[in-house]
Amino acid sequence: MKTAPSLLLLLLGALLPAALHGAPADTPSVRKYKICVPEMVLDECNNLARQDGVHLTCVPARDRLECLDKVHTHKADFVPVDPEDIYIAANNGDNHFAVFKEIRTKEEPNEEFRYEAVAVIHKNQPLRSVQDLRGLKSCHTGVGRNVGYKIPLTKLSNFHVIGALNDKSLTARENELRELSGLFSKACLVGNWSADPELNKRLKKQYSNLCALCEHPDICNYPDHYSGYDGALRCLSDNGGEVAWTKVYYVKKHFGIAIGGDPTVVVNQTGYDPSEYAYFCPDGTKKPILGRACRWAARPWQGFLASDDLLNEVPQLRQQLKLANTLGEQQDASWLSKVLLVLKGKTTVVDNGQPLSPQAYLNKANYSDVIGRNFGPNDPIRSA
Numbered sequence: 001m002k003t004a005p006s007l008l009l010l011l012l013g014a015l016l017p018a019a020l021h022g023a024p025a026d027t028p029s030v031r032k033y034k035i036c037v038p039e040m041v042l043d044e045c046n047n048l049a050r051q052d053g054v055h056l057t058c059v060p061a062r063d064r065l066e067c068l069d070k071v072h073t074h075k076a077d078f079v080p081v082d083p084e085d086i087y088i089a090a091n092n093g094d095n096h097f098a099v100f101k102e103i104r105t106k107e108e109p110n111e112e113f114r115y116e117a118v119a120v121i122h123k124n125q126p127l128r129s130v131q132d133l134r135g136l137k138s139c140h141t142g143v144g145r146n147v148g149y150k151i152p153l154t155k156l157s158n159f160h161v162i163g164a165l166n167d168k169s170l171t172a173r174e175n176e177l178r179e180l181s182g183l184f185s186k187a188c189l190v191g192n193w194s195a196d197p198e199l200n201k202r203l204k205k206q207y208s209n210l211c212a213l214c215e216h217p218d219i220c221n222y223p224d225h226y227s228g229y230d231g232a233l234r235c236l237s238d239n240g241g242e243v244a245w246t247k248v249y250y251v252k253k254h255f256g257i258a259i260g261g262d263p264t265v266v267v268n269q270t271g272y273d274p275s276e277y278a279y280f281c282p283d284g285t286k287k288p289i290l291g292r293a294c295r296w297a298a299r300p301w302q303g304f305l306a307s308d309d310l311l312n313e314v315p316q317l318r319q320q321l322k323l324a325n326t327l328g329e330q331q332d333a334s335w336l337s338k339v340l341l342v343l344k345g346k347t348t349v350v351d352n353g354q355p356l357s358p359q360a361y362l363n364k365a366n367y368s369d370v371i372g373r374n375f376g377p378n379d380p381i382r383s384a
């Protein structure tokens with residue numbers, strides 16, 4: 001007789017959580033979610049976990065890499081990550097993870113990507129395929145950087161416009177420089193081409209056409225009027241450049257198009273006329289500057305990676321992060337950036353649509369091959 005009520009309780013216990021899954025996201029979650037953090041910020045994480053309404057416990061690990069492991073083996077539920085961590089997850093049990101929330105800037109919270117790498121040309125430049133880039137005068141942000149260097153090198157190599165960059169008798173960096181020097185007639189590609197000043201000098205002499213389009217070709221280093229995201233566009237508009245490798249955000253600034261607004265409307269007269277230029281696309285077509293850009297690749301936003309067995313609880317997880325973000329901003333708490341990677345006043349957590357596997361997340365940005373390639377030397381992988 002005594003077993004009947006306890007059986008009922010057991011049954012209820014089994015059914016209730018299932019019923020809760022369908023409940024609105026602001027239903028207080030009963031269980032606590034385990035966020036994995038590097039040991040260095042464990043104290044800050046515990047401060048976060050003590051907040052009213054926050055149902056988190058902190059699982060320490062040596063670093064982000066070990067956190068991925070802990071999420072994979074279900075010792076933690078989720079971890080805040082950079083795209084490079086997402087790349088590692090994609091190659092270590094892709095379907096065990098899901099990107100369920102992103103960290104975006106408040107300036108562009110509706111953009112799908114953190115930045116989009118584009119090629120800008122003069123509208124009448126006669127180009128019909130990527131092969132036609134050969135012989136052009138090319139404007140770059142600087143050596144070793146993502147948008148102005150790694151992305152074009154990776155994609156142009158994939159398209160066989162340049163070689164495979166694998167001549168073993170040369171360093172990785174010299175492979176890259178030699179191919180670019182052979183492809184373009186002139187370029188502006190500032191920066192230290194080697195950490196060794198003597199080697200830097202030798203390379204700049206040997207591949208001097210890659211500095212010819214700079215403000216100071218003999219120096220070919222920062223700061224140069226024609227370097228950086230905006231400098232590459234000045235190089236195109238004012239210094240005889242024929243193609244500029246930069247990102248959409250700076251194209252908008254250059255031509256006075258509103259950031260985060262209608263891309264077809266000029267709101268600021270900058271002296272540069274967008275109707276004289278075009279985006280050049282990887283498929284050989286052109287797109288107007290006043291409109292949706294065509295991209296060579298995009299850098300995904302940072303985000304949060306959960307274990308796949310939490311897919312049913314994504315609404316609760318999202319709600320927890322939203323609450324933590326709000327509290328962190330109100331209190332100017334140091335855990336906001338140190339634990340959650342959110343920068344006060346600058347960035348914010350945003351729900352993406354369906355949670356995506358790491359590979360799917362990188363694929364929609366065409367970014368995997370860019371992260372996957374080894375660039376030399378001292379690849380500053382986390383910098384833009």
Ligand SMILES: *[C@@H]1O[C@H](CO)[C@@H](O)[C@H](O)[C@H]1NC(C)=O
Nearest residue numbers: 191192194195196197221222
């Ligand atoms: C470039 O090299 C110079 C001289 O070796 C050094 O002083 C400078 O810090 C380097 N710049 C960067 C961005 O690495």
Ligand SMILES: *[C@@H]1O[C@H](CO)[C@@H](O)[C@H](O)[C@H]1NC(C)=O
Nearest residue numbers: 253254256267268269270271
């Ligand atoms: C408008 O363009 C000028 C010149 O390029 C620039 O200095 C200024 O910051 C721009 N203003 C806005 C609101 O973008």
Ligand SMILES: *[C@@H]1O[C@H](CO)[C@@H](O)[C@H](O)[C@H]1NC(C)=O
Nearest residue numbers: 282295296297298364365366
């Ligand atoms: C990725 O590449 C495809 C095919 O070239 C293209 O249609 C798409 O716009 C690209 N997306 C990004 C974000 O670069």
